[in-house]
């Protein structure tokens with residue numbers, strides 16, 4: 427069964443198309459990363475799935491039930507969509523107990539979720555003493571109270587320091603192993619990529635990629651960076667390699683050859699044949715982050731340029 431299916435799902439706010447004819451089929455089980463730059467429509471999509479925002483057109487189903495009737499699946503879904511609010515003077519345990527009571531969930535579940543998110547030992551301390559990372563974990567604990575089949579987390583790493591991000595990332599990995607589906611959004615690939623089994627990339631509300639993380643990894647390219655002993659030979663080296671049919675650019679203070687790692691020896695020989703001794707030869711692989719940036723055009727002025735050239739031309743943010 428799919429955890430989430432959407433068909434041509436759209437939502438506009440005035441002239442802004444926050445989600446634009448999105449068709450998705452997300453597998454059940456494991457961690458699904460919803461990635462896109464700020465303002466790409468991640469929160470709007472999540473809010474539609476939770477029944478908090480109505481679609482302008484199209485439809486979708488969560489755990490097999492249509493999003494037009496969120497009450498049908500609400501009990502099977504847990505969500506953390508904004509900074510959770512807890513009573514600072516009360517302990518984590520007491521906060522969770524009152525939430526459990528409010529939602530008519532068994533009190534025994536509180537100890538379980540505290541353990542899942544790794545707050546045991548700290549759960550009797552007042553929440554106001556918690557770091558932001560611990561508060562996020564407490565928010566995830568609250569979302570886990572109903573033991574949901576689908577857990578939706580909107581930017582859970584936002585505002586966290588590097589240590590907090592690592593904490594949340596390993597918690598995501600753990601949660602993904604428990605059989606449930608975790609749908610987690612982020613505008614930064616590097617923050618959650620390692621935890622994701624499936625990745626969805628959106629920009630301007632449009633789908634750019636949806637598939638297994640391994641498929642996205644398959645899009646990474648390999649280069650061989652070579653530098654001559656004498657910088658004056660840069661151009662001669664580039665010409666010799668181009669003549670041998672390798673595409674060449676300049677990057678990172680080296681001549682960058684788009685080639686497989688198995689070509690490294692042949693590249694070395696081609697340089698030697700041109701009378702150039704190499705002081706550096708290094709095989710470099712694109713990171714998933716680079717693939718993400720290529721997909722979303724997020725570097726420097728690229729995003730602004732892409733917005734200006736967008737056919738709809740009505741993105742205002």
Ligand SMILES: Nc1ncnc2c1ncn2[C@@H]1O[C@H](COP(=O)(O)OP(=O)(O)OP(=O)(O)O)[C@@H](O)[C@H]1O
Pocket residue numbers: 439442443444462463464465466467468469470471581613742743
């Ligand atoms: N309630 C609203 N009223 C008007 N415009 C909105 C509303 N909600 C979202 N938008 C617009 O829709 C677009 C998508 O926003 P959304 O918050 O869904 O993106 P996002 O990817 O979650 O970004 P962020 O990470 O910055 O929240 C943006 O241009 C935003 O300004």
